[in-house]
Amino acid sequence: MFTELEIDYCQRKRDAVSSFAARFAAKEATMKALGTGVRGVSWKDIEVTRQRSGAPGIQLYGRAEKRAANLGITEISISLSHSREYAVAFVIASHK
DSSP states (O other): OOOHHHHHHHHTSTTHHHHHHHHHHHHHHHHHHTTOGGGTSOGGGEEEEEOTTSOEEEEEOHHHHHHHHHHTOOEEEEEEEEOSSOEEEEEEEEOO
16 A cells, blocks of 8 residues: 555654554545546555655656546645544645
């Protein structure tokens, strides 16, 4: 479900479980933004990354990347938030 980069990042965090939960929420939100739901693309076709600024980002691969291209999506913005009990992610897919 998670890429090597995501696993490495989350395992270095004090509360790894909530970091994994936030990434799960981000992947699910991205799938919905692509209009596929959880069955349309692979979980590993979506990777939550860290930008140089520290902000989260999304990198698409495989079927997710192809779906985004077919929809004309040129940018995906993401916001993550999590606590010990909850994780939430918002994804906005836009066309330029």
